[in-house]
Amino acid sequence: MLRSRLRPRSAPLRVAAALAATVLVAAGCAAGGGGGASADDPGSGRGSGSGGAAGTSADGSGGAGLDSDAGELADLAEQLAQGEDGVVSGTGGQRGPSGKKSDADARVGSEVVIGSDISWPQCPRGMGIPEKRSQGMPMPLPDAEFVIVGLTNGPGFTPNPCLADQVDWVLDHRLLVAAYAVASYPDAATVDAYGDQGPFPAATKIGRLKNVGYQQARFNVGSMGAAGLQTPIVWIDVEPVPDFPWSADPIANAAVVEGLARGYADAGYEIGVYSTPSLWQGVVGDLSLGVPEWRAAGQTSAAEALSRCGADWSIQGGDAVLGQWVEDRRDRNLTCPGVESDLVTWFHQP
Template identity: 60%
Template structure:
């Protein structure tokens, strides 16, 4: 990710909604309960039924302690009231969670992203060794994990562990992958392996981009993240793995990546800034959703980047990112968002 430093299974209700879930459960559990008696346990009496006393008829008492008999023929016993029905706690939880999931259109959702820099120190390729940077804050509702370790054909060395870490904390999972210009050996190896016309230079490069996507999807599956619905394509300069000076050639690689993910059934979006995108791929317009970076600024500046003046390639702004205390922070852009469209549990 860009930094200015050196470097449908039913989805659970978001953690921010858990207080509401608890309140609804407590309210529902009280529905139909008997009024509390003057003594005894939760049912209002020592062994009694739902009416608050022992089952059967009890003769009324009078001052002095004498018991007045009740003639059976003249005062029939009152029928016992029907026992209130109480749904089990599990049923209530499933019902409420289902309702919340169906209505999980929320706003201003805080999240994060992390990748190889947050792996334990010393992992990864020589040019991109991890350094154990801080992981997402506990308040994050989702984490977008990087599939690559720098260039597009080098895997994040701790992706599976990061996916497990995210799930253990009840956060939703997303995925992004850095795009990079291929080395000549990859063009020779993969240039004719794909859906594009290998007889043209642009087709060769697009086929290599297509294979980059397939490589990253293999990493996604190996980490147990195949259910993620969208892959964000990270387009920016990659130190030590520079893009070419030919913007059309670079655009061909990104076009191949986009098709590779789509052909595998994934939605796509792009991560970048207006300046970085233009510097790498020129006026390429995929028209896909955008995740916009604001660098080491603030939440306020990140939200400002959701505006039309910060458009990257003509797509809808979905998330914005800023760096704070050595962490990549993210916020959903203004307006309602359905988290299940972008993340998996």
């Protein structure tokens, strides 16, 4: 497995550290503790301030044509998997306190590297913006070799309220780390605030939307810097965002995503996209960035997540890097074939 290749560490020590961290996280949740920074300090990555992403879409559509009340991507992916995509759901395994090899490892092969992703739902309960209060969801299992940390509290311009604490948790566990951020459509006030700030022409609607996306990326880069999060890549999460709907115009939506991509690239990061083919098409139409892909399988299984690495599940023409499934209230991930030999391309090693 990965850790034996990069930094030898005995299984008993690894399990003991994970159990200790679980106790600490549980204690923090019980105490209602958080990052400690004030809510009016969004640049720290610990506050809960909003950048004005809520409200009516800039074009006044309110997101018609998309289900604005849909659940998070895992639920949507599960519906697709069990419906139009014809996937049979299953159950995955996990490594318990004994440190035994997980069922996920056994089903998908020894060369697959297992990891997880976390964000605002894993913060101590009650943090964040009113629409996205944190839930105190469980942290990754001991079999995780990498963690991808979410930068936002749902929509753009809202930081993950416990980002710095989550980064510290990952570093304390000596896990490989990367970052992702949800993309969202701006309301009219946000377009007014940021539409003329960026590299794109501000005289057109599309140019202004691209500039807003560019500023979303800059905001998230600032959050990473404040939290001490290093990563070679930022994954752009494209999906319907409950309470913060996309517009009915996929060209306008695509402009925001293109601006985000440019913002991360100008800051020196590689980019990838996280979605499913159906959700991507529903939000941005036939936009193709040709970048690497992290593919969601919903509440299915490790085997199904691995199958998403196949060509039939291409989102926008990029190479498959990761597959994700949901199990026991956790987002679980695995590397696609061949990625295990080039992990430094996709993760920072503390």
